[in-house]
Amino acid sequence: MDSHPGVELYKLGIGNTTEAIVPSVIEGLRKGVEKLSKRKTYTGYGDEQGDTRLRQAISKWYAERGADIDSSEVFVSDGAKSDCANITAIFSDDAAVAISDPGYPVHREASIISGKRVVSMECPEKNNFMPRMPKEKVDLLYICSPNNPTGTAATKKQLRSYVAYARKHKAIIIFDAAYSEYIGDPKLPRSIYEIKGAKSCAIEIQSLSKAAGFTGVRLGWTIVPQELQTEDSGEGMLNRFWNRRQTTMFNGASNIAQEGALAVLSAQGQRQTHKQVAYYMENARIIRDGLSAARMTIFGGVDAPYIWLKVPDGLSSWGFFDELLEKAHVITTPGVVFGENGEGYMRLSAFGHREDIERAVRSIRKNFGAIPIKRS
């Protein structure tokens, strides 16, 4: 905005948490630090796979959502990004990897860096902006639900079709569930393991980044079921490969972050973090209502913190980005940065302080809307 010095910009672009970590989790993190301050409670290296208490708490967390995950299948990590990228290491270099287009760029880039062949899966409107299975046989499929960037979540029926494809082709699904806590509709699956047969064909990657504001604290986990199978690897092998990769190339998540994670998974932590998720989802509602009032066509934002905005006819993603920036001083993310099939859409993020979200929406309505703005 060199042409408008001093103009305030409203940010709906970045998928980064903005609210303070909830009190019970801060208490857990504090406990993590205090333990290190006393010789009696000090701990150094832990298990690379994560603290036993935490692996058990994660197993219990899955049990509560109807999934049977043994703690030996849980690998605690420093976050979903590392795991989404590093998981490629346990598969053959010449594997074909299907990625969503549009999709989270790490899935594509890590596949390319690790030398794999990349196949795009379209996410068209008539498929609820979730990926359509590739026609050819692939070995790996990255599925993200709720989906970043399209802001929609897969139905049980959709997940069943992915699992059916994977079982038929002996492929492995890498299920990126980083936004699962944003699902409001109780009928929608929050874990792929809610689907029968998924344990033989799916790895699930989770994160506390968005669920508990751990974007900076860094903690996630990956589930590698024992019964996972491909043409090349029998039961237990992929679990052992990942175990070897992690024990050789990783030294465990921070013990402070792990204490925080235990607090997140406690009853109180779940209550407080769910309330924080509801805060961001109220932001999403405000964005959706504001854009609808401005007669814009929107998708998502109901079971995910992202709104997928259709660009008005005749404009490109970047063209509309410029227009939103110039006229309303709002920063968004052009859909095309998530893949060529994102062209014609914008991603708007619900992460932000309430007053900033309200200001941004007001500015869009004032500068684009047909309906008068009601100032609060």
Next chain:
Amino acid sequence: MDSHPGVELYKLGIGNTTEAIVPSVIEGLRKGVEKLSKRKTYTGYGDEQGDTRLRQAISKWYAERGADIDSSEVFVSDGAKSDCANITAIFSDDAAVAISDPGYPVHREASIISGKRVVSMECPEKNNFMPRMPKEKVDLLYICSPNNPTGTAATKKQLRSYVAYARKHKAIIIFDAAYSEYIGDPKLPRSIYEIKGAKSCAIEIQSLSKAAGFTGVRLGWTIVPQELQTEDSGEGMLNRFWNRRQTTMFNGASNIAQEGALAVLSAQGQRQTHKQVAYYMENARIIRDGLSAARMTIFGGVDAPYIWLKVPDGLSSWGFFDELLEKAHVITTPGVVFGENGEGYMRLSAFGHREDIERAVRSIRKNFGAIPIKRS
């Protein structure tokens, strides 16, 4: 010790810190947590390469030891193990990698996992148990000084010979400096960048694990100089490759750990952590004195927290391991687990509570020593 139930074991086996983190660093970690508890000071994702303040503090830390490192050359990470392993990703799959034998197993295993060809460098007594350059041309060399497991540190002359080899063969040295703070002799180099020409051929990996008791907190960094060059990559390229690897496959070290690291690098943090290093090095002296009194042949333990013990004639590493365990109830690490050239030696670790170290040494002297034990 199933055959001796109830017998107390003395541990000199594990290279894991045991003492509480020093007060000024605990204060830094606390500050990291408290910042996350308030909306105004909360931070989410940071730069994957690390917080600017920390990268600058690291650059300053190098300046104080006579090395000119720009903050753009500093990549903060979750520890030396990850970086030692992941750094292989920016080199060609068919690169030949020289590793010390005996050496830190991660150097070997990560090279094998990433498909590289591994060449062993012997570390004979007459070379002060530091690696001898391979006769053939290699592309990468892992050099660890002070050396784990042999407990000796490279002289300036030795480092100069490594740099000369690397420059002649356009090879890259991966300098694992995780134990640099244990160097007592001021004439010994603590960074490879104290050697002229090293910036064109050496990557240095550092860690706060042993320097500040961060084995569980997880924080390290890697220096990838801009002027690094190989046959295939011109100036700046390896820095950009590592930058791409880290921004794609890593999401930054924990912001709490980074606040702790800033405290470690402060004047007070340096004073307090150096005092803790001195505590472990006093342990090392006690082990050295005790073993010498028991007429054992030992090396190292002066500029590193490890003692390299020569196994008595006629016994293997594992044979002497059994003997130390059976007779003195002391657990050590057989040298052969660090590579076949470690056969005939044992690694004894100085990490432990003082009283535990004293008990272990007393037990060795009592059961192996010719000299009567003086009880304190």
